[in-house]
Amino acid sequence: MDKSSVLIEVNHLKKHFPVGKNKMLQAIDDVSFHIHRGETLGLVGESGCGKSTLGRTLIQLYEPDSGEIIFDGQKLNSNAGVTERREYTRKMQMIYQDPYSSLNARMTVMEIISEGLIVHRPGLLKEERRRRVIELLELVGLSPKHVNRYPHEFSGGQRQRIGIARALAVEPQFIVADEPIAALDVSIQAQIVNLLKQLQREKQLTYLFIAHDLSMVKYISDRIAVMYLGQLMELVHSEELYRRPLHPYTEALLSAIPIPDPRLELSRERIVLQGDVPNPITPPSGCRFHTRCPKVMDICSTVQPQFTEAAPYHYVRCHLYGSKEVVACPE
Amino acid sequence: MNRPILAVDNLEVSFHTQSGIVDAVRGVSFSLQKGETLAIVGESGSGKSVTAKSILGLLPKQIASKRAGKIIYEGKNILEFSLRKMQALRGAEISMVFQDPMTSLNPTMTIGKQLMEGLYRHRKVSKAKAAQKAVEMLQMVGIPNAEERVNTYPHQFSGGMRQRVVIAMALACDPKILIADEPTTALDVTIQAQIMDLMRNLQKKTGTAIILITHDLGVVAKMAQKVAVMYAGEIVETGPVEDIFYRPMHPYTRGLLQSMPRLDAPRDEPLIPIPGFPPDLSHPQRGCPFAPRCAHVMKVCNAFFPLPKETHNGHMAKCWLLDERANHRDRLVRECREVSDHG
Numbered sequence: 001m002d003k004s005s006v007l008i009e010v011n012h013l014k015k016h017f018p019v020g021k022n023k024m025l026q027a028i029d030d031v032s033f034h035i036h037r038g039e040t041l042g043l044v045g046e047s048g049c050g051k052s053t054l055g056r057t058l059i060q061l062y063e064p065d066s067g068e069i070i071f072d073g074q075k076l077n078s079n080a081g082v083t084e085r086r087e088y089t090r091k092m093q094m095i096y097q098d099p100y101s102s103l104n105a106r107m108t109v110m111e112i113i114s115e116g117l118i119v120h121r122p123g124l125l126k127e128e129r130r131r132r133v134i135e136l137l138e139l140v141g142l143s144p145k146h147v148n149r150y151p152h153e154f155s156g157g158q159r160q161r162i163g164i165a166r167a168l169a170v171e172p173q174f175i176v177a178d179e180p181i182a183a184l185d186v187s188i189q190a191q192i193v194n195l196l197k198q199l200q201r202e203k204q205l206t207y208l209f210i211a212h213d214l215s216m217v218k219y220i221s222d223r224i225a226v227m228y229l230g231q232l233m234e235l236v237h238s239e240e241l242y243r244r245p246l247h248p249y250t251e252a253l254l255s256a257i258p259i260p261d262p263r264l265e266l267s268r269e270r271i272v273l274q275g276d277v278p279n280p281i282t283p284p285s286g287c288r289f290h291t292r293c294p295k296v297m298d299i300c301s302t303v304q305p306q307f308t309e310a311a312p313y314h315y316v317r318c319h320l321y322g323s324k325e326v327v328a329c330p331e
Numbered sequence: 332m333n334r335p336i337l338a339v340d341n342l343e344v345s346f347h348t349q350s351g352i353v354d355a356v357r358g359v360s361f362s363l364q365k366g367e368t369l370a371i372v373g374e375s376g377s378g379k380s381v382t383a384k385s386i387l388g389l390l391p392k393q394i395a396s397k398r399a400g401k402i403i404y405e406g407k408n409i410l411e412f413s414l415r416k417m418q419a420l421r422g423a424e425i426s427m428v429f430q431d432p433m434t435s436l437n438p439t440m441t442i443g444k445q446l447m448e449g450l451y452r453h454r455k456v457s458k459a460k461a462a463q464k465a466v467e468m469l470q471m472v473g474i475p476n477a478e479e480r481v482n483t484y485p486h487q488f489s490g491g492m493r494q495r496v497v498i499a500m501a502l503a504c505d506p507k508i509l510i511a512d513e514p515t516t517a518l519d520v521t522i523q524a525q526i527m528d529l530m531r532n533l534q535k536k537t538g539t540a541i542i543l544i545t546h547d548l549g550v551v552a553k554m555a556q557k558v559a560v561m562y563a564g565e566i567v568e569t570g571p572v573e574d575i576f577y578r579p580m581h582p583y584t585r586g587l588l589q590s591m592p593r594l595d596a597p598r599d600e601p602l603i604p605i606p607g608f609p610p611d612l613s614h615p616q617r618g619c620p621f622a623p624r625c626a627h628v629m630k631v632c633n634a635f636f637p638l639p640k641e642t643h644n645g646h647m648a649k650c651w652l653l654d655e656r657a658n659h660r661d662r663l664v665r666e667c668r669e670v671s672d673h674g
Contacts, residue, residue: 258549
């Protein structure tokens with residue numbers, strides 16, 4: 001693999017949050033992956049699995065406990081000085097889930113979008129900033145006359161466009177989109193997804209697209225990572241994930257999505273997982289999925305499986321694959 | 332066909348708001364048979380929840396200023412029921428499951444107490460009997476160690492388990508109709524699958540008719556026999572589930588189906604979004620409410636409201652394209668104008 005094509009590389013990232021006395025919420029544990037330039041990596045998982053924490057740690061909103069993040073060939077250092085930090089935070093931006101709470105209600109569209117420009121391009125004259133904001137509004141499909149309005153004057157889909165314009169203002173290379181369409185109506189979701197795809201083509205952006213809606217994730221992503229209780233369970237090209245899921249959790253997740261096709265729904269075999277996601281403060285021993293896994297073996301409750309390449313470019317964390325000699329025969 | 336268990340006829344509901352009167356429901360009609368599942372789909376603000384709440388009389392009179400039409404349950408118009416009569420009906424004959432299981436349970440009462448409330452009120456049972464039934468209900472919705480869990484509080488349950496409790500409460504008095512307003516929207520997909528399976532199994536056992544309100548067409552495909560598509564306070568298309576998915580007649584329904592990516596579709600196929608956004612019901616326009624977003628809009632659409640067109644087996648849509656005069660557009664406009672002038 002060509003090293004220079006990798007924009008962001010993550011090795012053994014760990015982020016735990018202290019919750020009460022001597023308790024740690026294990027939000028991210030031993031997560032490794034990389035994203036190529038111009039690629040979209042989809043990140044899916046159930047609520048509380050750590051997918052948003054991962055996104056926020058990548059763009060330095062949280063400081064990782066251990067592990068490293070290499071962005072554009074440069075290792076991110078949490079002790080970096082202001083100037084250095086400013087340089088890489090400019091290159092990474094985020095689009096948030098809720099278009100209502102992520103825009104300051106007391107700022108105009110002009111103020112919201114130009115805030116990043118003031119910080120990152122202080123040399124810009126007021127008039128130039130204004131021109132840039134209008135350019136951005138047109139880019140995301142809004143009208144220049146919206147520039148002096150406040151967020152409450154817009155619908156959810158339009159607000160999400162403002163959020164996208166704000167992220168693009170500082171010309172980032174990498175964007176973390178944290179469930180950008182989850183709060184929108186079905187007919188508006190496709191508008192935003194098409195816009196994100198178009199912007200990616202025009203500006204060679206790299207995305208980490210976080211979602212729980214697997215059908216939309218498959219549509220937008222080149223590769224997909226499946227997360228469960230703070231760990232990546234499977235990572236592979238998106239077509240392959242749907243054709244040949246290896247991890248039992250991925251299989252269950254895929255079969256749980258209802259498909260808008262009544263005849264298919266009637267004939268489909270479904271794997272319904274029993275129980276709930278365990279508490280991330282006290283995750284299960286061994287494989288974190290073993291308490292709900294339909295294919296659980298003896299080894300699963302004691303030995304934690306490694307994240308290995310089970311097939312070319314197909315990574316999975318499961319005892320069913322790799323380390324075959326350990327599995328042996330149960331009887 | 333059998334007599335329907337519930338018939339809603341030309342229901343209209345308006346709200347007084349700061350920005351004027353909002354016509355949230357504008358002439359909705361549908362019927363529900365025993366043991367059947369009807370899905371009402373639509374975007375936020377399309378009036379689907381307001382329709383459901385009107386059936387249970389849950390809209391405060393001060394806000395819902397105008398109501399018209401009829402809701403016939405067992406031969407009686409329950410829209411005109413007094414509060415007292417309505418309370419006898421709620422939970423006993425018709426009950427509801429809400430979207431968010433945390434806010435629909437009382438955090439200061441044990442699960443068991445909340446389950447027994449309805450039984451005391453409607454079934455006049457003894458305390459011991461009610462307690463026993465509460466445990467049975469929890470077992471029925473698949474809660475492990477029901478005997479112990481009955482004495483715990485809502486915060487001790489996970490989201491999926493809470494929704495099971497809410498369903499147990501709704502079904503405790505064997506209602507004839509269950510209204511489920513986005514029952515799985517707040518849940519994760521693997522838990523959603525559990526709850527949908529549970530609802531289907533319970534329906535088989537009890538024969539309860541379900542009105543399922545959702546925006547997720549996947550859930551509709553799995554659960555419903557009949558579908559009503561709402562837009563701007565009206566049912567723009569309704570029919571058996573297969574007709575809606577395989578032979579949609581209304582451009583809005585077609586648009587909804589096309590704007591969703593399918594798991595089995597290739598990635599390079601572009602999504603076809605519906606342009607624009609839903610109308611503001613405080614300033615309703617003339618003609619078809621979908622006209623400003625419709626790809627097939629004609630002159631007549633902006634001027635006149637389309638009449639319902641029914642094909643075979645109850646598949647109905649309101650769209651001018653279905654009018655046989657749609658190929659002769661000028662004639663269509665002229666004739667409509669004559670009708671409206673005389674009317």
